[in-house]
Amino acid sequence: MSTVYFTDFRTGSKGNIATKIRKMFETGGFSKAIAKDEYVAVKTHFGELGNVAFIPAPVIRIFVDIINGLGAKPFITDTNTLYRGCRSNAVDHLKNAMLHGFGMECAGAPVIIADGLMGNDYKTIPFDGNHYKELKIASAIYNAHVAVVVSHVKGHELYGFGGALKNIAMGCVPPSGKQTIHSEFKPRVKESECRACGKCIAKCPVDAIAYNANKKAQINQNICIGCGECVVVCPYAAIPVVWKTSHKPLHERTAEYVKGILDTKPGKWIFFNFIMNVSPDCDCFPWNDAPVVPNIGIAASFDPVALDRACTDMVNRAEILPGSRLYTSKGECNVIDKIGGQGWQSLFECCEKIGAGERAYELVEV
Numbered sequence: 353m354s355t356v357y358f359t360d361f362r363t364g365s366k367g368n369i370a371t372k373i374r375k376m377f378e379t380g381g382f383s384k385a386i387a388k389d390e391y392v393a394v395k396t397h398f399g400e401l402g403n404v405a406f407i408p409a410p411v412i413r414i415f416v417d418i419i420n421g422l423g424a425k426p427f428i429t430d431t432n433t434l435y436r437g438c439r440s441n442a443v444d445h446l447k448n449a450m451l452h453g454f455g456m457e458c459a460g461a462p463v464i465i466a467d468g469l470m471g472n473d474y475k476t477i478p479f480d481g482n483h484y485k486e487l488k489i490a491s492a493i494y495n496a497h498v499a500v501v502v503s504h505v506k507g508h509e510l511y512g513f514g515g516a517l518k519n520i521a522m523g524c525v526p527p528s529g530k531q532t533i534h535s536e537f538k539p540r541v542k543e544s545e546c547r548a549c550g551k552c553i554a555k556c557p558v559d560a561i562a563y564n565a566n567k568k569a570q571i572n573q574n575i576c577i578g579c580g581e582c583v584v585v586c587p588y589a590a591i592p593v594v595w596k597t598s599h600k601p602l603h604e605r606t607a608e609y610v611k612g613i614l615d616t617k618p619g620k621w622i623f624f625n626f627i628m629n630v631s632p633d634c635d636c637f638p639w640n641d642a643p644v645v646p647n648i649g650i651a652a653s654f655d656p657v658a659l660d661r662a663c664t665d666m667v668n669r670a671e672i673l674p675g676s677r678l679y680t681s682k683g684e685c686n687v688i689d690k691i692g693g694q695g696w697q698s699l700f701e702c703c704e705k706i707g708a709g710e711r712a713y714e715l716v717e718v
């Protein structure tokens with residue numbers, strides 16, 4: 353059974369949120385996982401422009417200050433997105449981060465986009481899984497000695513909920529890795545958009561792409577291994593992102609990524625979940641609908657499975673806020689089930705089965 357530490361958002365003259373987070377660091381033993389001069393990745397999500405539900409920069413600064421106080425070197429980080437929004441390359445991503453307050457002035461530490469300018473700065477590691485024999489991890493996160501993953505608990509259109517597990521699996525990998533997690537189906541070229549630039553042909557690791565008689569790129573589905581690189585490299589979006597999937601394989605692939613990423617630095621992953629502004633959709637959307645439950649508190653653990661499990665339990669037990677998307681005249685529903693896809697619990701099962709954490713937890717109030 354794993355321990356999950358929890359505090360609510362009540363503060364007063366005896367202490368503020370920073371005081372509470374510092375106490376969690378000490379009580380949970382998280383400070384001991386960070387040594388002097390170590391590089392510490394503070395992994396968060398800067399929020400797509402138009403979204404304001406993400407964890408604010410001044411809150412991230414509390415973590416930065418704690419890490420600085422331990423003599424280590426924090427940097428704030430995230431990876432580029434698979435879809436073409438405000439965060440699909442490091443230039444746009446950094447602009448987005450700055451507009452949301454993430455920079456030295458407000459967040460207190462440099463921002464590094466972990467997978468580089470165009471999402472191709474990553475480390476490939478071997479993995480013995482059913483879905484993967486190798487995994488791609490963003491270089492800056494891979495190279496950091498410690499990772500403090502600060503996640504916003506909310507709904508998610510695909511997983512049902514978003515928290516620490518998704519912040520590791522999707523959040524620590526480059527866009528091509530995200531594509532392989534998202535779908536088991538292989539990409540196809542949209543001929544009308546192809547301008548025959550040849551970039552996908554040069555990038556494909558197994559020579560699955562060639563020009564057809566119309567001088568348009570064509571993917572040989574028998575050769576393609578579904579690595580996702582061509583989707584990311586095409587400058588004209590002529591190879592669309594493949595979103596089609598089913599929940600079980602999605603959860604299995606996600607669990608394999610979680611396990612492989614955690615194993616890169618055992619005991620050096622620290623997870624904090626903020627159960628506040630629990631919007632029904634992911635922060636990747638350029639909006640955030642009204643919170644579906646009241647702000648609940650902050651939870652932390654070394655075990656992301658136990659942590660997300662505890663947070664989903666707390667959200668599911670909370671009252672549904674009138675006027676939110678989930679509010680019905682009866683006011684009764686399972687929040688996480690309602691805001692997300694079916695079968696969200698299977699992600700916990702898959703993670704536990706592969707040894708990425710435990711579903712059973714003990715909640716310790718700090």
Ligand code: SF4
Nearest residue numbers: 546547549550552586
């Ligand atoms: S990268 Fe895109 S535009 Fe260039 S050849 Fe491939 S599909 Fe066509």
Ligand code: SF4
Nearest residue numbers: 556576577579580582
């Ligand atoms: S997904 Fe990977 S293997 Fe398949 S065509 Fe694209 S680059 Fe080649």
